[in-house]
Amino acid sequence: IFDFVLVAVGHHASPHFPLSQFPGADKFQGRILHSHDYRDFKGFENKKVVVLGMGNSGGDIAVELSWHAKQVFLSTRRGSWVFNRVGPHGYPIDFLITTRYQNLLDWLIPKSITQKAVEKMLTEKLDHAHYGLKPEHGPFNQHPFVNDELPNRIIIGSIVIKSNIRSFKERSVVFDDGTEEEADVVIFATGFVFEFPFLHESIAHVNGTDAQLYKYMWPLSMKRNTLAIIGHVQVLGAVNPVSEMQCRWATRVFKGLNIVQLPSDREMIKDIDKKRKAMKRKYYNSQRHTIEVPHIDYMDEIALKIGVKPNLFSLFFTDYQLAKKIFYEISSAYQYRLVGAGRWEGARRAIMEQKQRMLHPLHTRPLPNKTIKDAPLKSDLSWIFIKICFFIFLILYTDRLCE
Incomplete structure (x- = not known):
């Protein structure tokens, strides 16, 4: 018997294996498996393999x-936009995009303009249409597909992009475009079903894509908040810091120490519905697009609940160098150790040195100092755009005060 339970098993446990949807699958004489059961290339040497599904697992396999x-x-039904792990100047792409600076740009610049700019950038690097990859949706209407090697393997013919599977024959696969290919193995990289079979519906509605979870954590209709779901989110960024932040919130609620109490079921449902509608507007209809969360916004939401969100406006006046780091560099979990419960004295230093630590493993050959230049983490053009927006806001605000 326990007083509190954290369910932290993730959502990649129960494979979504829609084999019955494909005619002839029962007659196929080759091997069929789910990506969940794939371990490595051994046993697939010199085989003709079809990988169904163009999520990150399918691409990597x-x-x-x-x-x-x-x-x-x-084999892909929709195609996908391909993002690289290695970004401009060789920085890891998440180090460049998971920043408060980029978050502000995303808020200021109309989504249609950003979509076109990113699509143009991706197309200049890789013309998705020529490679059979281009989808009908925009780059931000899907969970990012990240793969540096795929275009290289396509261009030399090792990987051939095909449309969705229509049916199976004894030793081949038929695709939606009518083409047929011999196959020894078919791997279903078709994702997972969101379920916690050990949590009965009488306890809480937590299974499926329509789960009733406040902030993707708290089940509704609980007499006492003694159960929290951890890591049941698909983050546009790193999931580990998010899971840690969820645990910090959950344990404080369990202890009765939280500065903001959980709202009523009615208020929770409003928040759940609001997030669902926003997600439907942004992403194409898919099971995986029901638990998407933006990294910084979601972290800040929880941080506000437990009083650990840094006050960036105040920091710009009291500690300008730290404020710059927090604003322009990756929004690491150290930011949420500067103030409030769980405050850590080493947090400032960890933030100030995080870029050097990220680059340190790359500096394996001594170079003259003059040859090492610190590449900018922001573009001059976007900085000018922010200044223009600020002055427009200032003018409008001043005019309103004068009315």
């Missing part, structure tokens, strides 16, 4: 097998 299999076919 296809790339790995393309070095060992006889031929790999990557």
